[in-house]
Amino acid sequence: MLVVFGITLLAFLLFASEVVPVDVTALITMALLMILEPWTRISIDEGISGFSNEATITVLAMFILSAGISRTGAVQMLSRWMASYAGTDERKQLLAVIGVAGLPSAVLNNTPIVAMLIPAVSDLARGGGTSPSKLLIPLSYSAMVGGMLTLIGTSTNIVASDVSRRLLGHPFSMFEFTVLGAIVFVTGTVYLVLVGQRLLPERIDPDEGLLEEYEMEGYLTEVVVDEDSPLLGESVDAILEETDLDVEVIQLIRDGERYIEPFSEVEIRAGDVFIVRANLATVQALIRAEGLSFASPDVTEEELEAVSRRKTLVELVIPAQSRLVGASLSESLFRERYDANVLAIRRERTLLHNRLDELLLRGGDTLLVQATEESLNALATDPDVIVAHQVADPDYRTGKIPVAVAIIGSVVGLAALGVVDILVAALSGVILMLFTGVLNPDELYDAIEWNVIFLLAGLIPLGIAFEETGAAALIGALVAQSGTVLPPIGVLWLFYVVTALTTALVSNAGSVVLLIPVGVATAAQIGADPFAFVLAVTFAASADFMTPIGYQTNLLVYGPGGYRFTDYFRVGAPLQVLLSVATVVGIALIWGVT
Structure with missing residues (x-):
């Protein structure tokens, strides 16, 4: 147990410090468990079992299915409905974002859902006179709680189902916790609309241009090529490769026409005007060295985009x-x-x-x-x-939308009815997407978030070691001591909180792998229903609202929303407390605690 605790502590330190990526930390953990087999009881077969684990392969297949929907542009079609419904009413905008992000996340991985909707939500906000900061955190949060509606909503649910099957012989069915998920979703929606909206900051002015937002004043300058410049006849790219100055050519103006990349074959002429990115000192050095003159010290966003009537x-x-x-x-x-x-x-x-x-x-x-x-x-x-902004004519396969939706519906339906296992249904869906042209074979590997796959494969053996060495039972006995002063439902709530805090340090999948065995052991010690603790860990691990780094979707909206680190805690901490109560009470009412 001491060896396993030592490996776990090392993993926690590596996760928290981010010295190496999380997937590398998981592989280090896996290797140490096998190297120290006499103490950890993890054989080579058990050590690499995470790679062949049903949950790992199912998560991999779901990434591909989500990518298939993404390539068709189906979610973007929903975003157009969102814009037409919401208009300039901020509350309608918020409700539209929650609905369009949360409901598809029930059957698709929530990370690509958020990635696909960031452009639409950013443009919806600016077009309606609302700060993007008011809508992007709700986009992330609603996708997270939407993922709690079904088994396949998040990779966390799939991993938790596999651990529950191994420990209790009770894997999750497709809609096993949908009622509880609906309670959480509605609670989160009410909070965001009534309270969260007031707590969300306005970090970005919707009327402010991108150049103002990025404080580009003093970093964009127009220069003109003189008649005696040594640059005459040279290509723009050649000049950039030869100079040591921190300068980049953004635009060429010649005979009233404006051009942007590529410049590889453009020969410089006298009278050419270049918009360059550099600070003032660098521009002055460039002018002295290359026979240029100032044309304009200030460049506006309208000038930059005058090259096209569409956004560049x-x-x-x-x-x-x-x-x-x-x-x-x-x-x-x-x-x-x-x-x-x-x-x-x-x-x-x-x-x-x-x-x-x-x-x-x-x-x-x-x-x-x-x-x-x-x-x-x-x-x-x-x-x-x-x-982060919608583009004019993205290369989507819109003609494949009905096929892709039908495939996802079939995967969900067959798994829900018990006709085939979710793994078989998901892999079959992947094959159908290939044969119907929704995805090309060379797109499969890009669709998979390999860091998540290696994270799962590396940490699953650690969960096994917790069980086989008795580490889970020991921690469970210690946690169970709280049962002397708390009723079982209080211990369940305490476990939810511990899981949520652990997730902020490790990862949602890591929390599930480590804490479900401990939760089951705790339940045995206090005479509670172990399945209630499995559910509490599952839901708590999927609800990391308090930091931008604890959950991938939070990180995706961090930059486009202009947020500060503390914004997530200010909005997310009350939501976390509210959902901890709603989840535990929901579990007690639907399944019971004892």
Whole structure:
């Protein structure tokens, strides 16, 4: 037990410090359990069992099914209804966001749901004169509580079902806890509309342009090429590659026409006007070195977008699972890959303007980007970025919407009726999406959040070690001591709180794997129904409202909403307390505690 506790403590420290990614922490944990087999009792077969575990494969399949819906643009169609219903009424906007995010999250992974809706919600807010900050946290929260409506709403539910099957012989059915999920969903909705709306800040002015929001004044300048400039006849890209100055060409103005990326074959002429991204000192150095002159010290958003009647200036969010995380813009060949220029980066509360090419990107970073319409349309379906504003003509397979919806409906229906196991139904759905052209084979691997898969595979053996060494029973006995002063329902509530706090440090899947065995042991000690504790852990692990880093959807809206870290606690802490009571009371009324 001491060895298992030591490994667990190391995992907690690595999770909390983020020295290495969470999936790497899980693999380290798995390796240590097998290396120390004489003490942990985890054989090689048990150590790698997480990779073949039913829950892991089901979660993998559900990621692919959610990606299929995403590629058709079905959720975006719902967002258009949202805009037409809500108009400029802030309360209607909030209700529309909750409904459009929460209900699809019952049968689709909630992370891609939020990713798909960020552009629509941002544009809905700005178009209706509402700060995006008022709607984006509710977007994340409603997707989280919507995922509690069915077995397949979140990966947490699927993992919890597998642990419950192993410990109690009682896996979850498709709609086993839908009534409880509905109680939580309605409670959360009422809170957000009546209380949360008042607590949410207005971090972004809806009337403020993106250049103002990113404080670009002093970082965009127009310069003109002189008749004797040494740049004449050179290509723009060649100049950028040769200079050591932190400067980037954003736009070319020639003979009254404006051009943006790509510049690879453009030869510089006398009289060309360039809009460049650089601070004033750098621009002055560039002018002296390259035979240029000031044309205008201030560039407006209207001038930048005069190249097109459609939007070319947008925000991009970097999701945690993006392949861009950990790489710099230059290393990832961002300009070349996307034909796009990064003007600024928002990282938490800090706006970054200098040496952008050298900064290592992080999950949750928001990039202010200018790109061509064609590039923006391609970016809208790129899994490595999220375009935070709706684009003109994204490359969706709208003709496949009926097929994709029918496949998801069949997966849910067959699993709910018990015709086939959820794993078989989900894998069959994946095959159907391939054969019907909803997804291409090369899109499967990009659809899967591999960090989640490796996290599950690495932590499942730790849960087994907790059971086999008696660690779960020991902790359960200690927690059960609270039963001397609390009734069983009080112990159940205490366990909900412990799970919620653990989730903020570890992860939702990790909390389920570790704490369901402890909950079952606690229930045995106090003579309570162990299934009640399984449900409490499951719901608590899916409800991390208090930090932007505890749940992926919270991180996705962090940048586009302009939030501060404390905003999540201010809005999320009361919601967490309210849902802890609603969940525990709901469990007691529907299933009973003893």
